Amino acid sequence: MELALAGNTSTLRKRLRTAALLFMLAWPAAAAVYAFLVLNYDPSLVSLADRLLPPSFAHPLGTDHLGRDVLTRLLLGARQTVGYGLLALIAAVAIGVPLGIWAGFKGGLADRILMRIADAFLSFPDTIVAIVLTGLLGAGLENLLLAILVVKWVSYARLARSTVLTERGKDYVLMARINGLRPGRIMSKHLFPHLIGHVLVLASLDVGKIILLISSLSYIGLGAQPPAPEWGAMLNEARPYFQAQPSLMVYPGLMIVFVVLLMGLLGDYWRDKFDVRKEVRP
Amino acid sequence: MSLLTVNRLSIAGPRQPIVHELSFDIRAGEWFAVVGQSGSGKSVAASAIGQLLPSNLKATGEIRYDGRNLLALSPADMRRIRGRQIAYIFQDYQGAFTPFHTIGRHFDDVQRLHLSLSKDERRQQAESSLVFVGLSEEVYDRYPSQLSGGQLQRAAIAIALLPKPDLLIADEPTTALDSVSSFRVLELLSRLQKESGCAILFITHDWRHVRKYADRIAVMKDGRIVEAGDAQEVLHRPRHPYTELLIQSSPSLSRFNRLSSSEVTS
Numbered sequence: 001m002e003l004a005l006a007g008n009t010s011t012l013r014k015r016l017r018t019a020a021l022l023f024m025l026a027w028p029a030a031a032a033v034y035a036f037l038v039l040n041y042d043p044s045l046v047s048l049a050d051r052l053l054p055p056s057f058a059h060p061l062g063t064d065h066l067g068r069d070v071l072t073r074l075l076l077g078a079r080q081t082v083g084y085g086l087l088a089l090i091a092a093v094a095i096g097v098p099l100g101i102w103a104g105f106k107g108g109l110a111d112r113i114l115m116r117i118a119d120a121f122l123s124f125p126d127t128i129v130a131i132v133l134t135g136l137l138g139a140g141l142e143n144l145l146l147a148i149l150v151v152k153w154v155s156y157a158r159l160a161r162s163t164v165l166t167e168r169g170k171d172y173v174l175m176a177r178i179n180g181l182r183p184g185r186i187m188s189k190h191l192f193p194h195l196i197g198h199v200l201v202l203a204s205l206d207v208g209k210i211i212l213l214i215s216s217l218s219y220i221g222l223g224a225q226p227p228a229p230e231w232g233a234m235l236n237e238a239r240p241y242f243q244a245q246p247s248l249m250v251y252p253g254l255m256i257v258f259v260v261l262l263m264g265l266l267g268d269y270w271r272d273k274f275d276v277r278k279e280v281r282p
Numbered sequence: 283m284s285l286l287t288v289n290r291l292s293i294a295g296p297r298q299p300i301v302h303e304l305s306f307d308i309r310a311g312e313w314f315a316v317v318g319q320s321g322s323g324k325s326v327a328a329s330a331i332g333q334l335l336p337s338n339l340k341a342t343g344e345i346r347y348d349g350r351n352l353l354a355l356s357p358a359d360m361r362r363i364r365g366r367q368i369a370y371i372f373q374d375y376q377g378a379f380t381p382f383h384t385i386g387r388h389f390d391d392v393q394r395l396h397l398s399l400s401k402d403e404r405r406q407q408a409e410s411s412l413v414f415v416g417l418s419e420e421v422y423d424r425y426p427s428q429l430s431g432g433q434l435q436r437a438a439i440a441i442a443l444l445p446k447p448d449l450l451i452a453d454e455p456t457t458a459l460d461s462v463s464s465f466r467v468l469e470l471l472s473r474l475q476k477e478s479g480c481a482i483l484f485i486t487h488d489w490r491h492v493r494k495y496a497d498r499i500a501v502m503k504d505g506r507i508v509e510a511g512d513a514q515e516v517l518h519r520p521r522h523p524y525t526e527l528l529i530q531s532s533p534s535l536s537r538f539n540r541l542s543s544s545e546v547t548s
Contacts, residue, residue: 174334175438180364189380
């Protein structure tokens with residue numbers, strides 16, 4: 001009886017989650033289609049005659065304090081926030097994973113040096129490093145991305161290294177060596193595939209964090225600079241008009257919440273999918 | 283004619299020595315068994331032959347094969363010999379296969395490196411060697427997790443023997459198998475040894491495997507060979523008290539059984 005109940009709630013939860021995922025995917029897709037068909041606004045063109053307009057057919061979400069179309073800016077902001085976030089993430093994975101595999105496989109001095117460097121990076125909170133680096137290099141999205149890269153590669157290197165360490169001792173790695181495979185080939189063909197699942201899960205959970213980091217640093221003026229339509233920066237620009245037009249702050253905020261949630265759900269989904277331990281062997 | 287000669291091989295870890303001045307030789311085509319408790323250094327000695335020691339262990343002495351000292355070979359030269367002329371199979375049949383590669387891909391790794399064949403020829407050769415060890419051709423496209431332990435160990439043997447090695451080093455290949463599967467694997471090894479003329483260095487702690495198949499035996503204790511010689515000689519007239527102890531502690535070779543087994547053989 002209990003079992004059946006648990007089964008039902010878990011299927012219900014699964015369905016709800018799928019519905020939520022689909023809804024969240026459909027929503028930006030519809031917006032993108034709409035933007036493609038109807039909206040032809042310059043996201044940074046100032047038009048003081050149209051400032052702070054309420055929603056209308058021409059401006060579905062109204063205009064901001066400089067007369068720019070809010071929906072256009074929100075959608076293009078996705079490119080800034082999500083696009084650059086993904087870019088930073090991919091760069092971090094591309095640097096961290098090979099370094100981690102190499103360190104774990106080789107072991108010895110190289111491994112120790114790399115891991116002490118990694119420890120040093122890990123001992124500072126992400127946000128602090130990002131603020132310090134952008135402070136040193138100058139505010140701007142490029143420097144912010146560099147800071148994120150510097151902070152994030154470490155966790156991928158560690159993840160790759162720890163997985164390789166558990167796999168390295170197994171006989172199939174020895175077997176591959178006996179069969180004469182070169183270290184590079186062993187790493188890429190026999191060890192790297194173990195990591196794909198782990199890396200995808202960590203990466204999808206990280207996207208949310210990176211988006212939050214970009215937005216929050218843009219909000220305090222260290223990331224994207226106006227008039228770039230970045231969500232955090234839009235929040236900041238809308239701040240003085242909060243009482244007159246609260247929706248100006250609500251929309252970019254909602255976008256951030258939605259994307260971060262979506263990525264979190266995606267991460268959960270992937271974690272379930274790649275969790276081998278749960279899998280029942282045929 | 284001796285195929286491989288181990289001469290005063292010593293292996294030391296960072297703190298203490300593991301193997302002391304080991305000397306033995308393996309003749310072409312024979313079944314040479316090394317028997318000893320776990321921790322006696324037999325596996326370490328076997329990995330030294332293929333330069334497979336972990337980096338914190340250092341081997342000194344000489345392992346002569348084909349006129350060369352295997353311990354002094356460069357990694358590139360070793361790569362040409364290991365897997366091709368000296369093959370290995372291990373105890374952990376599950377770990378010996380990369381979980382996300384099919385059995386066929388494991389064949390491919392060996393074939394592409396040591397033999398130059400077209401894709402179809404490679405598949406054909408692999409399938410016929412699978413059939414040869416008593417597996418079906420379909421195993422070629424299976425993943426390791428879809429096969430049983432005995433099947434995996436036989437597939438490992440098929441892969442190891444593919445390049446027609448002179449010496450197969452079998453490091454406790456039946457320890458993790460049930461008795462029926464291990465019997466089949468042993469029978470298979472003995473058939474292959476007779477048909478291909480490949481010598482087998484068989485490492486085990488189980489006398490039952492030694493009695494029937496081995497031509498010669500070396501008994502190891504604490505990193506030293508305490509007794510070596512012709513299999514029947516060692517089994518029936520052990521000179522060293524440790525050998526006697528080992529034989530007596532083996533269930534099927536206890537004093538009572540020993541009598542009956544000697545009656546059968548004589």
